Each structure stands twice: as C-alpha cells, then as structure tokens.
Amino acid sequence: MLIRAFLDDDLPSVHAVQLQCPHAAQWREDDYVRLAGIPGGMILIAQVTTAGTPEVVGFAAFHRVSDEAELHNLAVNPAHRRRGVARALLQEGIRKLQEAGTRRVFLEVRASNLPAVGLYASAGFTLHATRRGYYQNPVEDAMVMALDVIPASRIPSR
Numbered sequence: 001m002l003i004r005a006f007l008d009d010d011l012p013s014v015h016a017v018q019l020q021c022p023h024a025a026q027w028r029e030d031d032y033v034r035l036a037g038i039p040g041g042m043i044l045i046a047q048v049t050t051a052g053t054p055e056v057v058g059f060a061a062f063h064r065v066s067d068e069a070e071l072h073n074l075a076v077n078p079a080h081r082r083r084g085v086a087r088a089l090l091q092e093g094i095r096k097l098q099e100a101g102t103r104r105v106f107l108e109v110r111a112s113n114l115p116a117v118g119l120y121a122s123a124g125f126t127l128h129a130t131r132r133g134y135y136q137n138p139v140e141d142a143m144v145m146a147l148d149v150i151p152a153s154r155i156p157s158r
C-alpha cells in the first residue's frame with residue numbers, strides 16, 4: 001500500500017470512496033480541490049496496486065492552522081477495511097503534521113461510529129469534549145477527540 005499526496009486526477013476516485021461511506025463527511029468535489037490548495041490543507045491518498053492496476057482505496061483530509069490541526073474527513077472503501085488502511089493514513093498524516101510543527105490534532109466523530117472511535121482511540125486520541133446534538137439526520141452527539149503531538153525536535157534521533 002502506498003500513502004501519497006492527493007493529485008487533482010484522484011478526485012473522481014476520492015469522491016467515489018466518499019459516496020460508499022455514509023459516515024464520512026459528504027463533500028462536493030470542489031471541497032477537496034479547495035482544501036488541497038489552501039495553506040495548511042493536506043489530503044492523503046491510500047493506493048493499492050493489484051495485478052499492476054493502482055486503485056485509490058481511502059483518503060484522509062486535514063487542515064492545519066498554526067500549531068493545531070483538524071482531521072476533517074476520512075474514509076476507506078468498504079472492500080478494503082480492517083487491513084490497516086485508515087491507520088496508515090492517520091500515521092502518515094500525523095507524521096507530516098508533526099514535521100510542520102503541529103502540537104495538537106482534533107477531530108469530530110459521531111458517538112455511535114464505533115469503528116472510527118475505535119480507530120482514533122487506538123491511535124492515541126482521547127475525548128476532549130462532547131457537542132450535544134451536533135449532527136443531524138439522525139440527531140446525535142459529536143465526540144471531539146484530541147491527540148497531543150510530540151514536537152519532532154523532542155524525539156531523540158537513533
């Protein structure tokens with residue numbers, strides 16, 4: 001599996017993955033292009049190659065402002081789940097954010113989205129706050145989760 005930066009040509013594949021994932025934020029194609037183009041915007045792609053044919057199987061969209069960042073969207077094609085795709089996207093995103101000086105990463109997730117909550121907890125995110133009735137259709141609380149990122153300069157080199 002390859003984790004790489006989003007290219008404009010990925011747009012149809014990214015949108016197709018999103019449409020297969022009702023729990024992902026449902027964005028228009030323009031939203032991805034805009035995020036990829038703004039300072040601090042970062043979209044990562046997970047690509048798997050089978051019999052020589054590359055396929056986009058997941059993506060993660062982040063936005064960094066100063067030393068804080070937010071995970072805005074994340075989805076993995078249902079046919080490729082539970083193989084570490086989301087974990088790899090998160091790890092690489094956090095590594096890049098850390099390099100850019102990020103100290104804290106936030107995200108919001110539906111309280112009932114147990115796969116996502118499990119993923120974030122396994123990556124070290126903890127509950128920061130609960131936003132009552134934040135989501136619509138159906139109305140549901142949002143869990144705001146946060147991860148403290150160790151500054152790259154404080155990690156001892158091997």
Ligand SMILES: CC(C)(COP(=O)(O)OP(=O)(O)OC[C@H]1O[C@@H](n2cnc3c(N)ncnc32)[C@H](O)[C@@H]1OP(=O)(O)O)[C@@H](O)C(=O)NCCC(=O)NCCS
Pocket residue numbers: 021022023024025074075076077080081082083084085086087088108109110113114115116118119120122
């Ligand atoms: C949440 C989602 C991104 C996880 O993607 P994935 O590639 O299957 O996740 P991974 O294989 O990397 O799983 C990493 C860890 O997350 C947790 N996890 C993932 N799926 C889980 C599930 N269905 N139930 C419980 N825990 C789960 C586990 O701890 C897992 O580690 P393990 O497989 O060693 O037990 C995927 O289910 C998805 O696209 N869901 C729809 C969109 C969505 O909910 N996005 C998040 C919006 S906030």
